Amino acid sequence: MRGVWGLISRQWFLLALVLSLAIGFGLTDAVRPLAASSVVRSMLTASVLFLMGLTLQADSIRRNLRSPGPSLLAIGVNVLLVPLLALPALWLLSPEMAGGLIVTSLVPSTLASAAVWTRKAGGDDAAAMVVSVVTNLACFLVAPIGLWLILGRFTEISPRDQVVSLLLWVVIPMVLGQVVRRIALEKWATSQRNRLSTLAQIGILVMVCFGSVASADRMAGRVESGAGEIVAVGAMAISVHVVAFALAIAAARAIHAPPSGQIAVAISGSQKTLMVGLQIGLDFGVSILPMIIYHVGQLMIDTVIVQHWAKRYPAESLAGGSQGGEVARRAASVTSRENSVETEPNDAIAALKKRDPGV
Numbered sequence: 001m002r003g004v005w006g007l008i009s010r011q012w013f014l015l016a017l018v019l020s021l022a023i024g025f026g027l028t029d030a031v032r033p034l035a036a037s038s039v040v041r042s043m044l045t046a047s048v049l050f051l052m053g054l055t056l057q058a059d060s061i062r063r064n065l066r067s068p069g070p071s072l073l074a075i076g077v078n079v080l081l082v083p084l085l086a087l088p089a090l091w092l093l094s095p096e097m098a099g100g101l102i103v104t105s106l107v108p109s110t111l112a113s114a115a116v117w118t119r120k121a122g123g124d125d126a127a128a129m130v131v132s133v134v135t136n137l138a139c140f141l142v143a144p145i146g147l148w149l150i151l152g153r154f155t156e157i158s159p160r161d162q163v164v165s166l167l168l169w170v171v172i173p174m175v176l177g178q179v180v181r182r183i184a185l186e187k188w189a190t191s192q193r194n195r196l197s198t199l200a201q202i203g204i205l206v207m208v209c210f211g212s213v214a215s216a217d218r219m220a221g222r223v224e225s226g227a228g229e230i231v232a233v234g235a236m237a238i239s240v241h242v243v244a245f246a247l248a249i250a251a252a253r254a255i256h257a258p259p260s261g262q263i264a265v266a267i268s269g270s271q272k273t274l275m276v277g278l279q280i281g282l283d284f285g286v287s288i289l290p291m292i293i294y295h296v297g298q299l300m301i302d303t304v305i306v307q308h309w310a311k312r313y314p315a316e317s318l319a320g321g322s323q324g325g326e327v328a329r330r331a332a333s334v335t336s337r338e339n340s341v342e343t344e345p346n347d348a349i350a351a352l353k354k355r356d357p358g359v
Helices: 002-010 012-026 028-034 038-055 057-064 069-086 095-106 113-120 125-151 159-191 192-221 228-256 259-270 276-283 289-312 321-333 349-355
Strands: none
Touching: 012 028, 012 192, 012 289, 028 192, 038 113, 038 159, 038 192, 038 276, 057 321, 057 349, 069 125, 069 228, 095 125, 095 228, 095 276, 095 289, 113 192, 113 349, 125 159, 125 259, 159 192, 159 228, 159 276, 192 276, 228 259, 228 289, 228 321, 259 289, 259 321
16 A cells, blocks of 8 residues: 555656546536636646746756757757657648647747756756756747748748747746746745645646647547547657657767766757647647647656666766755656756766766
């Protein structure tokens, strides 16, 4: 019984994710009034992004300014490569599913889990944090322009409306949260980061439930919507992440990035945040299933890879003394908590370079 409760406590978010999907698909009529309100969805998105900005500790970014190569490469992977890898979905999937995967490919990197996994694997967490911050701040331009270029010939898209929406409900709340943290609430936000992150995750789960209602409405009456299509979507979403991860490592090696930089490029370049994707997807009327599958897939796949690297370099996975070891242990129990762990310097980068120049 203790093992069962331990599993539930570690994976509660994934279990709650399944429950949110079930509620949305099973209680569609009851949830629809709230799910259909763009004001409710926008306020929920703004609240979650404010909490993420409030708990985001981005001080380590300054360490990356001396050698920004890996960060710039990872930004390119996240902004350009992942959307290119998702393009075949336009010909292989239904319009709703293809649109959902395209939206997923255009949203920014995760706000903190990329840095957590990078640090746990012995990589440069400062580089990963730069990627997270830059892609999230730029999403109000990147996503609308990308959607207009890719989906504009299939449906009517107003980039201006999306720019305004993402600026108001994503970028400004996140920046405001960071400003409030730095001006007045840094110590409090640090001490309460787990509770604040849990609140943010609950907001994400509510948004998933809303998205499930919209997906259920669109799938109703469609004979071709079934297990086969879901399997195809899952295969494509996971393939995009895995291929982006592998190509990111290859590109990092090509520019002679250190092993720590290779890890940062692969993880932060291939990961995608869920909340922004849900907001855009619901506004555009595409399926949220590709976003859910991509998010769950990246958590599970990257966890396995990070654990492999941590076992291969046991000293590096416990970098930074006892405090770093505690962070590494906590990272396993907050798999999908994007802002719940602080970033500390990784003292094991030098040792990692000596052991294996190619990771």
